[in-house]
Amino acid sequence: MNHCNRKVHPNVFSRVGTALRRRRTLARMLTAFALGFAGWSAGVAGSPAFAASRAAAGEVVSDDVILLPSGSSLQVAERLNIRVPGRQAEDVSIPIPSGAEQVTVTNVPPGASSIENGRIRLHRVDAAGVSPVVTFSIPVHGQTSIQLTLHFDMAVDLMHIYVPIGNMALSAPGLMTQTETTQIAGTDFRVFTHGQLPAGSDYTLGLSVLPSVTQDASTDGLPVIGTDSQSTASGVQAVGNLVLAGAILVIALLGIRSTMARRRRTPEGATDALYQAWEDIEVRFARGQLDEVERDRRAAAIRRRLAEIRLSGRGGR
Amino acid sequence: MIAGWVGEIALRLLFVLVVASAASHVVAIATGRGTWRRLSRIGMSVQFACVAVASVCLWHLLITTNFHYAYVVDYTSRGLPLVYRIAAFWGGDAGSLLFWSLVLTMYGMVTAFSRHEDSERMLPIVNLIVTCVIGFFTLVMNVGANPFQRLPHAAAVGNGLNPLLQNPGMTVHPVNVYLGYIGFTIPFAYAIAGLLLKKTDATWLRVTRRWTLVSWLFLGVGIIYGAHWSYEELGWGGYWAWDPVENAALLPWLTATAFLHSSIVQERKGMLKSWNVLLIALTYFLSLLGTYLVRSGVLWSIHAFANGLLGNYYLVFMGVVLVATVAIITARWRVLRPERSFEAVVSKESAFMLNNVLFLGSTFAILWGTVFPLVSEAATGQTMDVSAPYYNAVNLPLAVCILALMAVGPFVAWRRSSWSHVVQAVWMPLIAAVVLGLAATEWLRVHYSAPTLLSTLGMVAAAFAILSVLWEYVQSVRARMTLTQEPWYLCLARLIRRNQRRFGGYIVHLALAVIALGIVGSGAYHIQNQQVMKVGDTAHIGAYTAKFVGMGVAEGDAGETRQLYANLVISRGGRTIGVLRPAAVFYENGDAPTTDVALFSRPMQDLYVVMLGTAGSNEAIFDLHVNPMVQFIWFGGYLFIVGTLIGLWPERRAAERRAEVGAETDGLLADLADLEYDFRMGKLDAARYTAERGQLEQAIRLAEAERDQLRLRLEAEVAAEAERLRAREGGTAS
Structure with a gap:
């Protein structure tokens, strides 16, 4: 019996392809995100089953991460819903991802946050919570795939990742298979969901650009052998198997009927x-x-x- | 648009019909009147009609990609091929509930219109149980997961079916698994009906044998399709990872296998009554558990394609089923006493019992491993996963024992046998199996990799099982040829026709042994080579050579995907065979890329290549596998279907009603027939045969005499009762 890890996601693809498709202005996007997020996020929120309460010093009830490629950088906007259970208000800090530039924090009162030693510090967070929007950019130096690792000091109950629909593909572990789509400032996004993450964990996202279509590569006139799941033969086999299932059902039901008493009793x-x-x-x-x-x-x-x-x-x- | 409205109305109407039908079943049970029984039957038909209408409507919405409906938006897109739009019906929670209801109402209707021994009393109860189950699904569809939920305005695009589900295997795997899971409802309902009526004979087994068999077949085929999907789609080179959802499908199949064997013992010998009721109840409960695991998201699985919202509904339903079943079995435990006891340690009855112990041992080991993450989380707060080595360590030795028992079982006589007779009967196929198994192991060692003790034993046991089946066929045909002087092919055809159950079962044994060969070959001897290659580089694996000659990008049919492929020129023994194209598929809708496995299949081995990734424009990482004998698993699957279909094939004679007294005589006559068969097949010597035949004939005479006496007494009582009635009528008239 073979046993090994699961689906290999080719998140290391870095084939030279087309440049990132231009999006609408980043500023417009992030403004919409920071100011209007709470309203529309309610429409795409996941199951409340994941929003379990936690007795730790601080917790991230939800984390919504928007990924937006833009020319030579990946723009990231992250809205965290943080609270500190209990009566005492406490300071909490959020690690800034490695390589992040132009870090800003919005949606908090003036003076309620500071950035120091690679961390964002939020002052006096209490049980009512705070929902800062952190934006930053990751430079892209010609490659067509990029990885971003988010570190969480606090446990995360629910995370949504927003990827623009078009030329991008997301690879990340442990995502729910069901996704949703939504529109923000005229751009369609696919929303991926991840369940709980324990405190102190790293979560790595990979974003790849779709490769551009090329001419058929040379095979020196040799035939293409073998099958893959998308081939016509596989399709025919699928239909054949469905027909077979139907035939089995018919034979079985006829078999069942054949054992029953056929005539009214004399x-x-x-x-x-x-x-x-x-x-x-x-x-x-x-x-x-x-x-x-x-x-x-x-x-x-x-x-x-x-x-x-x-x-x-x-x-x- | 109208299809959506009609579908929704059909679902609402179904809810009302289910309540009305349940009421008619209850009245039919209470009064026993024919009118109510007819209404009870009609109720089952109308339920099916309602669900069929709703199903046609949903299919129409999916095929026409009507984006006014949330379910259609969630599971289709405009570029999705037709076959996957059809398959989207069971791709999500709400659709799968409707599909489940469609099949269950159809099964319910067929059952309701059946006529068999004591059907007047049993069927209303069976109908009520089936209706209660349908009622659960109807409730969930009307309250929690409505496939006809309308959006305020039409969506611009659909989410499309999950890329992992866009595989030919996935169109048919869920259908088969559902058909299997759902089918177990019928034998379960009959078992409960029998208990409620204190009817402990084998009626329910005779009536439901084919239901069990077809459910078991569908579940088995579904498991094999699932493994095939995993092999082709997930790209890790294997087909079974002991994933919770894979395990969830395997568990009821194992208990159903045990049940199919132990039910033979009850049907023929009146033994294992309580055991059979427990087994079918466990099978049904495990079917519900399997659905729960797939649909709840309580355990992470690559096979779980649901949002987890339905878990609580299933949990409550499972709780109700469990409590009710345990209560009924406990209340009726006293009446489940066997009519006979085991006569000898070495007998076919004991072999069946041992088979049950092995299957249940495997079931509980897998169940424990599957639920252990939940148990550990509840107990310690930390989730501890159980990985494949645990399952392999427990189950593979058990599988070898089951194969050996499968080989020996047919050679053991009913009632009483001895070790010496068993050895005498099996020594020829056993020696041949040892020789063939060791030769195959040596061949595999030379061409692939070094064997282990377990793989060698597995190979020998599988060969033994195959040869024993062939031996049994040869012996049976020869015996019939001697008796009838018919040509061998006619003997073979008539043997199978006259005893579909036995000879179909042997073909199933053969199929499972062939599958076992595939598992041993591909599991123990597979070779792998992971290599970074630049254009022009060559990789070697087994007898194959793969030369990387370049890459290309192609667009999918509807422009929604891009396929990045590599060209690998494959040669073997210096001869160029052709180009293999492993690929990665990218999705415009943002979904994670998936791998397309390039598979070059030959009867004895598969060359399996995955492109794990690229580095630059002329470099890629390839994962190459050679899986010996893996095709045996898929061929064995088709053989499994053939064998079971022989058992299911319609019979000319209807099941006969047998009262307990008649059944006792029938049982003794069956014993006599078994004795004849065992003697002709060389499983008994002449002295034992003569002695046992004498005993049986004496017992049959006694049973017949007792029956005649009883019948005379009853007829006398009827005559007296008739006189009383006549006298009363005369008195009333005067």
Whole structure:
């Protein structure tokens, strides 16, 4: 039996391809994101089952990460919903990802945040929580795939990752298979969901540019051998297997019907069946499987029915 | 648009119909009147009609990609091929619930219109149980997961079916698994009906044998399709990873296999009554558990394609089923006493029992490993996963034992046998199997890799099982040829036709042994080579050579995907065979890229190549595998279908009603037939045969005499009752 890791996501693809497709202005996007996020995010929020409460010093109830490639950089906007359970307000800090530039924090009161030693510090966060929007950019130096590692000091209950629909593909571990789509400032995004992440964990996202179409590579006239799951032969096989399942079902149902009694019972047959049922009762009573009251009740009913048949002259006995 | 409205109305109407049908079943049970029984049957048909209408409507919406409906938006896109738009029906929660209801109502309708021994009393109860299950799905569809949920305005684009599901295997794998899971409802309902009626004979087994068999077949085929999908789509070179969802499908299949064997013992010998009820209840419960695991998201799995919202509904339903079943079995435990006991340690009955122990051992080991992450999380707060080595360490030795038992079982006589007779019967196929198994192991060692003790034993056991089946066929045909003087092919055809169950079962044994060969070959001897290659580089694996000659990018049919492929020129023994194209597929909709495996299949081995990634424009990482004998698994799957279909093939004679007294005589006559068969097949010596035949004939005479006496007594009572009635009628008239 083979056993090994699962689906290999080719997140290391860095083939030279077309440049990133230009998007609408980044400034417009991020403004919309920072100011209007709460309103529309409610529409794409995941299952409340994931929003479990936690007794730790601080927790990220939800983290929404927008990834937006833009020319020579990857723009990232992250809205964190942080709270500190308990009565005491505490400072919490958020690590800034390695390589991040132009870091800003918005959606917090003036003076409530500071950036120092590679961390964003949020002052006096309490149980009511705070929802800072952190934006930063990761430079892209000609490559067509980029990886971003987010570190979480606090546990995360739910994370949504927004990827623009078009020429980009996301690779990240542990994502739910079900995705949603949404539109922000005129751009369509696919929304991926991740469940809980424990405190102190790293989460790496890979973003790749789709390769551009090329001429068919040379095969020196050799035939392409083998099959893959997208080939016509596989399609035919799939349809054939569905037909086979249908055929099995039909044969099985015919087989089931074939074992059933086909004709209405004749009077003789009905009499015999009643006698057999009575014999059943007597044998089961003799074996102790039936109590006396039940046996008498059922035997009396059958006896009476048999007598009636006998009197009507239909029973053949 | 109208299809959506009609579908929604059909679902609402179904809810009302289910309640009305349940009421008619209850009245039919309480009164026993024919009118209510007819209404009860009609109720089952109308339920099916309603679900069929809703299903046609959903298919229409999916095929026409009507983006006014949330389900259509979630699981289709305009570029999705037709076959996957059809398959989207069971791709999501709401659709799969409707599909489940469609199949269950169809099964319910077929059952409701059946006629069999004691059907007047049993069917209303069976109908009620099936209707309750349908009621659960109807409730969930109407409350929690409506496939006809309308959006405020049409969506511009659809999400498309999950890329991992866009595989031919995935169109048919869920269908088969569902058909299997759902089918177990019928034998379960009959078992419960029998218990409620205190009817402990084998009626429910005779009536539901084919239901169990077809459900078991569908589940088995579904598991094989799932493995094939995993092999082709997931790109790690294997087909079974002991994933929770894979395990969830395997568990009821294992218990159903045990049940199919132990039910033979009850049907023929009146033994293992309580055991069979427990087994079918466990099978049904494990089917529900499998659905729960797939649909709840409680355990992470590559096979779980759901959003997890339905888990709580399933949990409540499973709780209700569990409590009700345990209560009914406990209340009726007393009446489940066997009619006979085991007569000898070495007998076919004991072999069946041992088979059950092995299957249940495997079931509980897998169940424990599957739920252990949940148990550990509940107990310690930390999730601890159980990985493949645990499952392999427990299950592979058990599988070898099952194969050996599968080989020996047919050679053991009913009632009483001895080790010496068993050895005498099996020594020829056993020696041939040892020779063939060791030769195959040596061949595989030379061409692939070094064997282990377990793989060698597995190879020998599988060969033993195959040869024993062939031996049994040869012996049976020869015996019939001696008796009838018919040509061998006619003997073979008539043997199978006259005993579909036995000879179909042997073909299933053969299929499973062939599958076992595939598992041993591909698991123990597979070779792998992961290599970074530049254009012009060559990789070697087994007898194959792969030369990397370049890469290209192609666009998918509807422009929604790009396929980045590599060209590998494959040669073997200096002869160029052709070009293999492993690829990566990128999706414009933002989904993660997936790999397209390039597979060059030959009957004895597969060359399996995955492109893991690229580095620059002329460099890529390839994962090359050679999987010996893996095709045996898929061929074995088709053989498995053939064998089971022989068992399921329609029969000319209907099942006969047998009362307990008649059943006792029938049982003794069956014993006599078994004795004849075992003697002719060389499983008994002449002295034992003569002695046992005498005993059986005496027992049959006694049973017949007792039956005649009983019948005379009953007829006398009827005559007296008739006199009383006549006298009363005379009195009333005067």
